[in-house]
Amino acid sequence: MSDLTENLNHKKKPLVPKFIYLIGFILILALCAGYGYWATASSQPTEEFSQWSKPVPxxxxxxERRDLSVELKAIGTVIPAHMVNVQSQVSGALQGIYFQEGYLVAKGQLLAQIDPAPFKVALAQAQGTQQQNMAQLRNAETELARYQLLFKQDSIAKQQVEQQQALVNQLKGQIQANQAQVDAAKLNLSYTKIYSPIAGRVGFKQKDAGNLIQANEEAGLVTVTQVHPIYVQFAVAENYLDILRGASSQGQKAQVSAWDKADQKQLASGQVQALDNQIDLNTGTLKLKAVFDNRDDALFPNQFVNIRLNAHTIQDAVSIPSDAxxxxxxxxxxxxxxxxxxxxxxxxxxxxxxxxxxxxxxxxxxxxxxxxxxxxxxxxxxxxxxxxxxxxxxxxxxxxx
Incomplete structure (x- = not known):
């Protein structure tokens, strides 16, 4: 039995060295393959690639050398050249209205009529009183002429002539007062017809026919705004004061264009009409007023618009885009x-x-x-x-x- 065990042990011993030889052989092959790859890679020239080293597109x-227009931008408010709150100068019943709301009216066009009957009565009364006093004056003047003749004949005292002369003068004064009353009655009668004081566009009526209207009533009857021409008021920084004053002193009118609220569509073009007489201390800006013909009614009172003002032109200026x-x-x-x-x-x-x-x-x-x-x-x-x-x-x- 011992011989058999010994024989088996002798057969197992050679297996271990063979396994080690196999692992070693594999390692040698791997090292050879790695060396070959390294040698091949190192033999080729290395190419460096960097995006930053290439030319930049x-x-x-x-x-450019060109004339450069100095354009200022601002926000403006459209204001009418004139605006009138039409009020009645006498009190009475509103008899008729002769305008259409929102339409243009001419200067002197009839807008409304107040019942003239009471004023015609007052005029007739004043004229009657005047006629009565004129008759008294004629009688007094006749008596004065008679007294003067008698005084020359030494038939009456001088005192009677003087008293009659005083009566004549008194009646003449009364006639003048009567004439003033007649004129006032005629004037009040003329006020019963209300005419437009300016040419422009009427707004909404504040009274309807049949209502009683009071003299100088605050609300008035209607408003009339002149829109041909029309103004736009805006403000620019005080830094441009010298440029604007220089152009104004030379009689030049700076050109102005008005654009819509989105600043995409040009509405009208005009020119600077006037500069304010002082700078606003709160904002550090100078107010300007530009005038526009506005025949196409592109601008409307109290409308907000974007303003582009060509304040100055620099001749032959070297200029580039601001983004550069x-x-x-x-x-x-x-x-x-x-x-x-x-x-x-x-x-x-x-x-x-x-x-x-x-x-x-x-x-x-x-x-x-x-x-x-x-x-x-x-x-x-x-x-x-x-x-x-x-x-x-x-x-x-x-x-x-």
Missing amino acids: VRVVAV IQHGAKGTYVYVINTQNKAEIRIVKLGVTSQGQTEILTGLNGTERVVLEGIDRLSEGHEVQIVKENIKATSTRSATG
Whole structure:
């Protein structure tokens, strides 16, 4: 039995070294394969790829020299040239109304009629009193002439002549008072017809026919607004005071355009009529009034509009789009593309801004190209790739031509 055990142990011992040899062989093959891959990879040149190292696509615009209009924007309120609250100057029953609400009326057009009967009676009474006093005056003047003749004949005393003369003078004064009463009665009678004092558009009536209307009643009968022409009042910052006063002193009228509330549609064009005589301390603004012909009724009283005021024109100004201007620690600058298509930082000094264009006082001479889009990835000396716009449109126009 011991021999059998010994024999089995002798047969199992060689299995362990064979297993180790197998693992070692596999490891050697793996190492050889890794070395071969490393040697192959290292023998090929390494290609570096960086998006930041490539030319940056940009869109550029040419710096221009042109006349730059300084345009100021403001919010204005449309106000009528004249507005009248039509009131009755006498009291009475409203007999008739002769206008249509919301329509245009001419100056002097009949608007309403008050019952004239009481005023005709008052006029007749004043005229009757006047006639009575005139008859008394004629009699007194006849007596005075008789007294004067008798006085020359030394038939009566001088005192009687003087008393008769005083009576004549008294009656003449009474006649003047009577004439004033007649004129007042005629005037009141004329007030029974209410006419439009101006040409304009009438509003809603405040009284209907048949109602009693009082003299100088606060509510009045109707309002009339003159809309041809019409004004727009607005305010601008006091910084532009010198420009506006300079133009005004030279007799120039600054041009103004009125746009709708959305600032999309132009409603009318006009010119500055007047500047206020003081600056508002609360807002630091100067009020202006512009006049518009408004023949097409595009502007309506109390309407809010956007105002664009052409305050000044700068001749031959160096200008670029405002979006091309950058601000940094060194100040205000733009990216200029040189002849090698590389970006250069150019420090600039800005002037006025109008309609998306900014005046450049120093830093550009008007012959450069500045970057408008693609600025985020640019730096000093970075190469750029200029993107051409409207290539398709250009080729289409060429083919059509």
